[in-house]
Amino acid sequence: MDLFHNLAIGFATAVQPANLLYAFFGCLLGTLIGVLPGLGPLATIAMLLPITYALPPDAALIMLAGIYYGAQYGGSTTAIVVNLPGESSSVVTTIDGYQMAKQGRAGVALATAAIGSFFAGCVATLALAALAGPLTATALLFGPKEFFALMILGLILASVLSSGPFIEGIGMVVLGMLLSLVGTDLNSGSQRFAFGVPQLFDGLDFVPLAMGIFGFAEIVRNLEQDDKLSLVTQKITNLFPTRDDFRRMVPAMLRGTALGTLLGVLPGGGAVLSSFASYTLEKKLSRHPEQFGKGAIEGVAGPESANNAGAQTSFIPLLTLGVPSNVVMALMVGAMNIHNIHPGPEVMTKNPTLFWGLIASMWVGNLMLLILNLPLVGLWVKLLTIPYRYLFPAIMVFCSIGVYSINSGTFEVYEAAIFCVFGYVLIKLQLPAAPLLLGLVLGPAIEENFRRAMVLSRGDATVLLTSPLSAGLLAAAAIAILLIMLPTIRARREEALQE
Amino acid sequence: MKGLAIRNQRAFAAGVLFLAFAVFFFVTALNYPAGTAARMGPGYFPRLLAIVLAVIGLVVTLGAMTSTAERQVLRRWDFKGLAWITGSVVLFGALLFPLGLVGALFVLIMVSSRASHEFTWSGALANAAVLIALCLAVFVYGLGLQLPVWPSLLN
Numbered sequence: 001m002d003l004f005h006n007l008a009i010g011f012a013t014a015v016q017p018a019n020l021l022y023a024f025f026g027c028l029l030g031t032l033i034g035v036l037p038g039l040g041p042l043a044t045i046a047m048l049l050p051i052t053y054a055l056p057p058d059a060a061l062i063m064l065a066g067i068y069y070g071a072q073y074g075g076s077t078t079a080i081v082v083n084l085p086g087e088s089s090s091v092v093t094t095i096d097g098y099q100m101a102k103q104g105r106a107g108v109a110l111a112t113a114a115i116g117s118f119f120a121g122c123v124a125t126l127a128l129a130a131l132a133g134p135l136t137a138t139a140l141l142f143g144p145k146e147f148f149a150l151m152i153l154g155l156i157l158a159s160v161l162s163s164g165p166f167i168e169g170i171g172m173v174v175l176g177m178l179l180s181l182v183g184t185d186l187n188s189g190s191q192r193f194a195f196g197v198p199q200l201f202d203g204l205d206f207v208p209l210a211m212g213i214f215g216f217a218e219i220v221r222n223l224e225q226d227d228k229l230s231l232v233t234q235k236i237t238n239l240f241p242t243r244d245d246f247r248r249m250v251p252a253m254l255r256g257t258a259l260g261t262l263l264g265v266l267p268g269g270g271a272v273l274s275s276f277a278s279y280t281l282e283k284k285l286s287r288h289p290e291q292f293g294k295g296a297i298e299g300v301a302g303p304e305s306a307n308n309a310g311a312q313t314s315f316i317p318l319l320t321l322g323v324p325s326n327v328v329m330a331l332m333v334g335a336m337n338i339h340n341i342h343p344g345p346e347v348m349t350k351n352p353t354l355f356w357g358l359i360a361s362m363w364v365g366n367l368m369l370l371i372l373n374l375p376l377v378g379l380w381v382k383l384l385t386i387p388y389r390y391l392f393p394a395i396m397v398f399c400s401i402g403v404y405s406i407n408s409g410t411f412e413v414y415e416a417a418i419f420c421v422f423g424y425v426l427i428k429l430q431l432p433a434a435p436l437l438l439g440l441v442l443g444p445a446i447e448e449n450f451r452r453a454m455v456l457s458r459g460d461a462t463v464l465l466t467s468p469l470s471a472g473l474l475a476a477a478a479i480a481i482l483l484i485m486l487p488t489i490r491a492r493r494e495e496a497l498q499e
Numbered sequence: 500m501k502g503l504a505i506r507n508q509r510a511f512a513a514g515v516l517f518l519a520f521a522v523f524f525f526v527t528a529l530n531y532p533a534g535t536a537a538r539m540g541p542g543y544f545p546r547l548l549a550i551v552l553a554v555i556g557l558v559v560t561l562g563a564m565t566s567t568a569e570r571q572v573l574r575r576w577d578f579k580g581l582a583w584i585t586g587s588v589v590l591f592g593a594l595l596f597p598l599g600l601v602g603a604l605f606v607l608i609m610v611s612s613r614a615s616h617e618f619t620w621s622g623a624l625a626n627a628a629v630l631i632a633l634c635l636a637v638f639v640y641g642l643g644l645q646l647p648v649w650p651s652l653l654n
Binding site: 051054165167168170171174175177178181185187188190192193216219220223224387388389390392393394396397400401404405408410413414416417420421424425428429430431447450451454455457458459460461 | 509510512513516517520524527528531535536537538539540541542543544545548549551552555556558559562573574576577580581584585587588589591592593595596600604607608611612614615616617618622623626627630634638642643644645646
């Protein structure tokens with residue numbers, strides 16, 4: 001079997017001592033930032049990105065991936081124990097998880113979350129491995145117009161699934177694409193929107209942008225809210241679910257995993273969407289919907305499995321098609337670019353050890369997380385007692401040093417300061433920043449493929465609609481837009497996406 | 500009915516923001532040759548995008564003024580917090596080379612700490628000491644990043 005052969009290559013890479021260490025470091029850090037509210041995987045990955053320059057590429061990606069899915073574990077811990085979602089993907093876990101904790105079943109809820117996440121992680125790893133081959137083969141058939149259509153579809157779906165009005169999400173995508181045009185035009189070699197600033201000739205780096213918006217501006221927002229944490233910690237006893245618990249959580253886990261695996265692949269999907277969708281599904285299917293919100297174990301098992309599965313399968317479009325499905329994946333593009341690896345179908349053939357090593361490391365990482373989380377719950381909860389006034393200067397420090405070290409220059413530091421102000425404006429206008437970043441990352445590839453497609457068709461734009469593949473992809477995008485315009489779906493989407 | 504009134508302040512501001520960026524990018528892109536669809540110059544795609552953004556901006560702006568628009572006011576702005584945070588980052592950039600990492604971090608931590616309502620001098624100083632030690636250990640000695648550690652006059 002090819003699949004097993006490939007996974008064997010992957011595990012051989014993943015269990016190398018150095019890679020194990022980086023996976024462990026990533027998971028540990030991921031759990032840490034997952035526990036700490038106000039610091040997400042996004043800012044953390046952006047912060048560490050410049051530092052990964054010194055690491056070999058597989059170690060760098062293994063560590064960054066560990067941060068992303070590790071954060072899903074950490075986020076659920078605080079959601080259950082102190083009713084505070086460390087990550088937006090564990091918002092729904094607070095509903096029933098905290099209720100379980102209040103009934104003295106915190107241990108069971110934590111164990112459910114951890115087991116669900118681990119199970120989902122294993123399935124998602126297999127799904128990733130199984131789907132990678134066929135999808136890569138498809139991607140190799142793609143020409144410029146198909147890639148153009150695919151990326152348009154991805155961006156449309158990402159805006160459909162982001163919070164707030166759809167049209168504003170699309171506006172942010174287009175603005176991000178415009179910002180991506182800053183710098184040297186690869187076709188003509190001329191400078192665009194650089195205004196003679198040499199540091200802009202290579203384009204706007206997205207790390208200062210991401211840090212300004214998701215690091216600094218987020219701090220200003222958090223400081224405004226200024227609410228104090230009330231810690232209701234209790235001793236966590238009895239981690240083991242009863243037989244009845246198992247009977248109820250296993251089907252929920254299976255459904256959550258399936259849902260998360262599917263939604264993660266979808267552009268714009270990932271952990272957050274998966275967890276919300278799973279909670280809604282469990283409540284609909286349950287014979288006792290009235291128990292939801294009062295400590296139903298399905299309400300923990302389903303979403304916690306779903307968010308982990310979604311976090312992992314969102315790597316599929318990135319690794320096979322080169323299209324990042326969410327902002328964290330967009331940052332992974334940056335991490336790969338640092339090492340001169342261009343995400344897309346070639347990764348699997350050109351860097352098989354990196355590709356399969358990353359996939360296998362996710363399984364290894366999930367195992368580590370299971371061990372890290374359950375016995376150490378008490379320690380993680382203690383971390384929450386660190387007041388935010390000590391925490392945010394630390395974030396400021398790590399972000400600033402991270403931004404500086406991109407180019408060992410202060411230009412990027414000022415850039416981040418400008419984007420901090422810009423990010424604050426976005427927060428106040430409630431404009432979603434995630435589509436902006438996706439547009440920024442995909443912009444150059446979209447322009448490139450668009451121009452190539454037009455050269456090949458001698459300037460005839462209808463070719464996008466006459467080729468079956470690109471027409472199909474664009475039709476899917478159009479259907480997504482039409483669906484969102486329908487009033488009933490609109491209402492349901494608002495319900496599902498509100499935080 | 501009183502004609503056009505801005506019912507949704509938030510959406511109106513968002514639309515104006517889109518329009519402003521669209522105009523800026525379009526006008527700047529006029530300096531670059533557009534070429535034809537078959538042989539696009541550097542100005543073609545930016546103009547196309549700027550037009551799309553302008554249309555979106557118009558739709559959002561006008562949508563905020565329809566009689567059915569949801570009423571939303573702009574949220575209160577906290578300029579003080581924003582100024583402390585942004586200012587501390589700018590100072591870090593400006594002071595890194597003259598003062599070195601230790602000095603620049605000290606300023607960064609002290610200035611940004613002021614953004615919190617719970618600021619105390621002793622707390623911020625202690626935090627600065629811990630964080631600077633941590634940064635030196637991790638970034639300078641651990642990862643070996645090329646950073647000026649002490650003021651340039653001493654070197």
